Amino acid sequence: xxxxxxxxxxxxxxxxxxxxxxxxxxxxxxxxxxxxxxxxxxxxxxxxxxxxxxxxxxxxxxxxxxxxxxxxxxxxxxxxxxxxxxxxxxxxxxxxxxxxxxxxxxxxxxxxxxxxxxxxxxxxxxxxxxxxxxxxxxxxxxxxxxxxxxxxxxxxxxxxxxxxxxxxxxxxxxxxxxxxxxxxxxxxxxxxxxxxxxxx
Amino acid sequence: xxxxxxxxxxxxxxxxxxxxxxxxxxxxxxxxxxxxxxxxxxxxxxxxxxxxxxxxxxxxxxxxxxxxxxxxxxxxxxxxxxxxxxxxxxxxxxxxxxxxxxxxxxxxxxxxxxxxxxxxxxxxxxxxxxxxxxxxxxxxxxxxxxxxxxxxxxxxxxxxxxxxxxxxxxxxxxxxxxxxxxxxxxxxxxxxxxxxxxxxxxxxxxxxxxxxxxxxxxxxxxxxxxxxxxxxxxxxxxxxxxxxxxxxxxxxxxxxxxxxxxxxxxxxxxxxxxxxxxxxxxxxxxxxxxxxxxxxxxxxxxxxxxxxxxxxxxxxxxxxxxxxxxxxxxxxxxxxxxxxxxxxxxxxxxxxxxxxxxxxxxxxxxxxxxxxxxxxxxxxxxxxxxxxxxxxxxxxxxxxxxxxxxxxxxxxxxxxxxxxxxxxxxxxxxxxxxxxxxxxxxxxxxxxxxxxxxxxxxxxxxxxxxxxx
Ligand code: SF4
Numbered sequence: 001x002x003x004x005x006x007x008x009x010x011x012x013x014x015x016x017x018x019x020x021x022x023x024x025x026x027x028x029x030x031x032x033x034x035x036x037x038x039x040x041x042x043x044x045x046x047x048x049x050x051x052x053x054x055x056x057x058x059x060x061x062x063x064x065x066x067x068x069x070x071x072x073x074x075x076x077x078x079x080x081x082x083x084x085x086x087x088x089x090x091x092x093x094x095x096x097x098x099x100x101x102x103x104x105x106x107x108x109x110x111x112x113x114x115x116x117x118x119x120x121x122x123x124x125x126x127x128x129x130x131x132x133x134x135x136x137x138x139x140x141x142x143x144x145x146x147x148x149x150x151x152x153x154x155x156x157x158x159x160x161x162x163x164x165x166x167x168x169x170x171x172x173x174x175x176x177x178x179x180x181x182x183x184x185x186x187x188x189x190x191x192x193x194x195x196x197x198x199x200x
Numbered sequence: 201x202x203x204x205x206x207x208x209x210x211x212x213x214x215x216x217x218x219x220x221x222x223x224x225x226x227x228x229x230x231x232x233x234x235x236x237x238x239x240x241x242x243x244x245x246x247x248x249x250x251x252x253x254x255x256x257x258x259x260x261x262x263x264x265x266x267x268x269x270x271x272x273x274x275x276x277x278x279x280x281x282x283x284x285x286x287x288x289x290x291x292x293x294x295x296x297x298x299x300x301x302x303x304x305x306x307x308x309x310x311x312x313x314x315x316x317x318x319x320x321x322x323x324x325x326x327x328x329x330x331x332x333x334x335x336x337x338x339x340x341x342x343x344x345x346x347x348x349x350x351x352x353x354x355x356x357x358x359x360x361x362x363x364x365x366x367x368x369x370x371x372x373x374x375x376x377x378x379x380x381x382x383x384x385x386x387x388x389x390x391x392x393x394x395x396x397x398x399x400x401x402x403x404x405x406x407x408x409x410x411x412x413x414x415x416x417x418x419x420x421x422x423x424x425x426x427x428x429x430x431x432x433x434x435x436x437x438x439x440x441x442x443x444x445x446x447x448x449x450x451x452x453x454x455x456x457x458x459x460x461x462x463x464x465x466x467x468x469x470x471x472x473x474x475x476x477x478x479x480x481x482x483x484x485x486x487x488x489x490x491x492x493x494x495x496x497x498x499x500x501x502x503x504x505x506x507x508x509x510x511x512x513x514x515x516x517x518x519x520x521x522x523x524x525x526x527x528x529x530x531x532x533x534x535x536x537x538x539x540x541x542x543x544x545x546x547x548x549x550x551x552x553x554x555x556x557x558x559x560x561x562x563x564x565x566x567x568x569x570x571x572x573x574x575x576x577x578x579x580x581x582x583x584x585x586x587x588x589x590x591x592x593x594x595x596x597x598x599x600x601x602x603x604x605x606x607x608x609x610x611x612x613x614x615x616x617x618x619x620x621x622x623x624x625x626x627x628x629x630x631x632x633x634x635x636x637x638x639x640x641x642x643x644x645x646x647x648x649x650x651x652x653x654x655x656x657x658x659x660x661x662x663x664x665x666x667x668x669x
Contacts, residue, residue: 183354
């Protein structure tokens, strides 16, 4: 169960407008009727990509041909708020995103993303706005999230980013999926279980 | 120095520290439902793993169950998901409250009802409203599907510790004001992101005097305020509720359990990272006007107007919300016509909610053209309501009386808004598209306020509609 460390991710980026993008918007609930996560990618942001009434494509950036190769998502404040559904980061990962830069993230979304190996880093509004502007101006611009240096670089733009230490360590050491370590501590698990009166 | 309940429960369930610095936390009780579990069982199979403590996981179905005819989902995908949880529970020996058990319902209603939810325990469920169980003095939080896998395989998960904010509410809620109004008020006050990184301890004499149902309604929406979990310290009210439930301890074990449960309550000298004080008497019936649960106002207030603020971000938030909600800025929220009225969900789909609403609804009629549905949170709730004739009160008033499920709270089942319908809803989320139509609109409020809106055909002050003194 060895997992490769993630030291950096890079690729063209797409700026997503708006604050408080909730998980219902990332993946509408009706697409959660599935027993596997495969195939969720095509429904990412579905209700803002397609006009709910006419079904026509909207002017959402993900519909913009120029951003079709984007693998880095740039967002505002409180990205991923709302429901705990892992379908949200799963749909972004399946869509092809490798990393997210935002002003801030909702906690559960953040944890779910890290576990999938989808790094989420934050920076100030000014930095994010500058990055959005740069990527909007040049959709082919290579954006690099460097988890060792804790920076985002894109052309001449470079700024420091933040990520809680445990998540960073988990990604850098290839332990972002904790299952192996959890399983390894079998004896301690059983000792804890035995100490709890309500666990039989 | 004393400890909080949160710290005590956390310490008692700590297995160890992982190499990334996170805690490996033992999850005493694991609840699962049909939407977020099939992928987790799939991962388990892929890795060749078993369920470590099958007796500590309990399953039911709620999100996709049709409420008109529970066992006949017309949708083949829904049927496939129900089959999946059935066979997964069979294969891995997990207790499953099936439709035929008479115990099925919304997972957050079923846990407490069965006495599975207990003080001093850790509870996880692949659903963000798991905080509901905190009403019993449990540390309960929503988790993602990969974590569901972790809990199935190891009964533990990796987690970072939270800070604790005590929200102290004193005084008595005024007539016509309910726990739902309090929880909407708290979220309005602290914001939808105010609780990020925190567990909320709800305390003060208002909570001491609350029933378990009222405590659950408040804890349910901790997550809407950004808090990963919320709890109330266990007391006699908690024990009284749990006594005699199917999974509650009995005999000598009951007395031992009470002593143990009491010991988990926060110490009088416990230290908190933050303390907020609220006066219950200041609260009025509260409704939402926008697309985030912190977009709340009291029923007597006007819909916000972006022209009255200088703050550019606040302006943008108001404009976006009002454009979506199609509501006129700066005019009273009272009197806005509605299309649909929904009473149900894990926030307000319990027996007490239907009892209280029925008191006022008796002899009244739903306004012409309004679709009104009442959906009990569990089969047990439904049966009890039917015994008490509450179902009749609702149906005579013009509500459709349905079978147990999440129904129109999130619309993964046939109950959905159509087009831009506007719904007075006792649920917990008013996000864009939440109730099934991508342009559907949700106004959150207490069940009695939903009933008032249904009767008037518009958002109304239940105290006026029902002559509440
Ligand atoms: S009632 Fe609504 S919030 Fe509660 S579990 Fe069901 S879908 Fe989630």
